[in-house]
Amino acid sequence: MAETRLADVHPPYLYPDYKSTRHRAPAQPLVRVAPSPLEAAGPAFPKHFVKESEADLTTWGKSAPLGEKMVLVGRVLDEGGRPVRRSLIEVWQANASGKYPHPVDDHEAPLDPNFLGKGQLLTDDEGRYRVVTVKPGAYPWQNHAFGWRPAHIHFSLFGNAYAQRLITQMFFPGDPLLAIDPIFQSVPEAGRKLLIADLDLEHGVEGVALGYRFDMLLRGPHATPMGV
Amino acid sequence: MAKPTPSQTVGPFFARELLWQDGGKVLFPGHGDRITLTGRVFDGNGAPIFDALFETWQADSGGKVPSGGDGARPYGYGRVSTDTNGAYSIDTVMPGSFKGPAGETYAPQISVAIFARGLLKALQTRVFLAPLEEIKDDPLARAIGDPERLRTLIATRDPRDPKIYRWDVRLRGAGEAVFIEY
Numbered sequence: 001m002a003e004t005r006l007a008d009v010h011p012p013y014l015y016p017d018y019k020s021t022r023h024r025a026p027a028q029p030l031v032r033v034a035p036s037p038l039e040a041a042g043p044a045f046p047k048h049f050v051k052e053s054e055a056d057l058t059t060w061g062k063s064a065p066l067g068e069k070m071v072l073v074g075r076v077l078d079e080g081g082r083p084v085r086r087s088l089i090e091v092w093q094a095n096a097s098g099k100y101p102h103p104v105d106d107h108e109a110p111l112d113p114n115f116l117g118k119g120q121l122l123t124d125d126e127g128r129y130r131v132v133t134v135k136p137g138a139y140p141w142q143n144h145a146f147g148w149r150p151a152h153i154h155f156s157l158f159g160n161a162y163a164q165r166l167i168t169q170m171f172f173p174g175d176p177l178l179a180i181d182p183i184f185q186s187v188p189e190a191g192r193k194l195l196i197a198d199l200d201l202e203h204g205v206e207g208v209a210l211g212y213r214f215d216m217l218l219r220g221p222h223a224t225p226m227g228v
Numbered sequence: 229m230a231k232p233t234p235s236q237t238v239g240p241f242f243a244r245e246l247l248w249q250d251g252g253k254v255l256f257p258g259h260g261d262r263i264t265l266t267g268r269v270f271d272g273n274g275a276p277i278f279d280a281l282f283e284t285w286q287a288d289s290g291g292k293v294p295s296g297g298d299g300a301r302p303y304g305y306g307r308v309s310t311d312t313n314g315a316y317s318i319d320t321v322m323p324g325s326f327k328g329p330a331g332e333t334y335a336p337q338i339s340v341a342i343f344a345r346g347l348l349k350a351l352q353t354r355v356f357l358a359p360l361e362e363i364k365d366d367p368l369a370r371a372i373g374d375p376e377r378l379r380t381l382i383a384t385r386d387p388r389d390p391k392i393y394r395w396d397v398r399l400r401g402a403g404e405a406v407f408i409e410y
Contacts, residue, residue: 009234011348018237020346023271024399030409031371036334036354037326039410041293043285043302079232092245100241104279118245154239156246162285163410165350167343169236183237186348191234216233219410 009191017182019143035163042162045088045122055121057091057133061114067096067134069209073200076127076157076216078164083127084218090120090156091131098137098151107139132209138177150177150184157218164218171196172212235350238343240279243309248301252308253319255298260289260321264392265338265355265383268314271346272400276314280344283307284318286337291324322357328367335363342397351407355395356382372406380405 013025058065076084094100095117097109115134123129136151152169159165171178173196178184187195197214204211238246265284269277284306287293294304306318318338326334336358342351356363360382363369372378380403383393397405 009231011234011236013348015348018346018348021348022346023273023275024277024344024346025272025348026351026404026407027272027400028377028404028406030407031368033368033371033408033410034328035410036337036339036367037328038285038287038293038334039339041295043294043305044296045302046297046299049297049300049302077230079230081230090246092242094241102241102244105241116244154236154242154245156238162339162341165283165341165352166233166235167238167350168233169239183348187234187236191231194231194233195236217230219232 008188009194011186011188015182015186017144018186035161039163040161042158042160042164045158047086047122049088050120050122054119055129055131057093057115057117057119057131060116061112063114065095065112065115065134067112067115067137070133070135070212071204071209072131072133072153072170072197072212072214073203074129074214074216076123076129076159076218078159078218083125084123084157084159084164085125085127087123087160088120088158089123089129091133091153092119093117093133093136093153094139096134096137098139109137109139135172135210143182147180148177150175150181155216157216159218166216166218168216169195170214173197173199235348237345237348238281240345242281246281246307247309248307252306252317254284254286254304254306254321255301256288256294256303256321257296257298258288258290262319262391263322263357264317264319265357265395266315266317266392267383267395267397269310269316269342269397270314270399274401276312277310277344277399278312278314280310280314280316280342281307282310282316282318283341283343284320285339285341286320286323287326289321289324291326293326332367333365335366335369337366342399351399352409353381353405353407357393358382368408377406
């Protein structure tokens with residue numbers, strides 16, 4: 001059961017249109033095991049591991065960053081619909097010009113001295129999170145001719161168990177680049193809409209910031225049949 | 229039934245965002261024998277993977293699952309990136325063995341997750357810090373069976389410095405490491 005559901009939404013390791021997978025995807029099948037007692041638990045991030053200001057990526061510099069300001073809200077739940085509480089979420093993204101402040105990013109777009117593009121927070125007791133940022137820009141990449149990555153925000157989640165560890169990307173509704181992005185297209189069709197945020201105007205700030213909603217669901221730590 | 233959020237690659241741009249100062253020094257509340265787990269990560273062509281995020285999560289020296297942190301960081305968790313040679317290094321304590329819910333014994337091991345450009349999902353596995361003959365009853369060792377494949381998960385002790393455990397990881401092809409799913 002769980003196997004079928006996972007196969008429905010997760011990308012394969014090998015997706016030849018995304019060229020880097022050709023030499024990095026394992027060729028052997030994975031070995032299925034129950035999470036060990038260690039993996040059924042996970043690292044505990046103390047409350048003061050994060051600062052409240054780290055959920056607002058627009059206040060990092062001396063003045064406001066360039067770009068379309070946005071508020072991103074959502075909830076993190078497990079497969080049983082239970083909130084993932086007080087769990088670390090890390091986000092990172094390109095600036096509004098589609099540039100990362102990273103030495104290997106050779107895209108000829110300007111850096112923004114007021115934007116680092118890095119944030120982190122702990123979910124609340126209901127599994128909710130809220131991030132203030134600017135909409136990242138699309139950027140070209142060398143996977144294929146005229147390749148452009150659609151605007152996206154990277155997410156890293158721990159859940160309540162190490163077996164739930166997830167790194168993913170969130171995309172924006174109506175983006176025409178989704179159709180030509182092999183990273184997004186690697187996700188089976190049934191899973192693709194789960195990576196696209198919804199406009200959620202009421203969670204924005206009137207006259208200031210657009211609101212978006214992106215809920216995430218992590219596997220339950222005990223979603224594996226007992227056995228091995 | 230609701231579906232889990234699909235995985236996507238960590239991409240090439242995470243160093244400033246995800247890496248921590250001394251992220252490879254794993255903290256514990258108590259003492260233990262300090263060891264170093266080190267090695268290199270290779271792709272299917274044998275080329276070093278220079279842009280992987282390498283994470284470890286482990287029990288303490290008594291086999292206890294860590295909880296809490298030292299204030300700034302969680303206990304038991306390490307996070308580094310590979311360098312230009314594909315090398316990683318984790319400074320930690322020797323984990324103890326521990327029991328599963330049905331009384332099964334887990335050999336001394338570290339749970340590892342590898343993320344990288346070109347990996348659409350995390351690669352998860354467990355590296356053993358004990359020789360083949362001492363891990364035969366471990367649940368993963370039993371699930372793998374084939375000793376040749378199992379050897380891909382055994383870190384070897386450096387004969388000159390027994391505090392150093394070496395474990396190279398091949399993601400694809402000859403000598404490909406065993407990876408797990410839950």
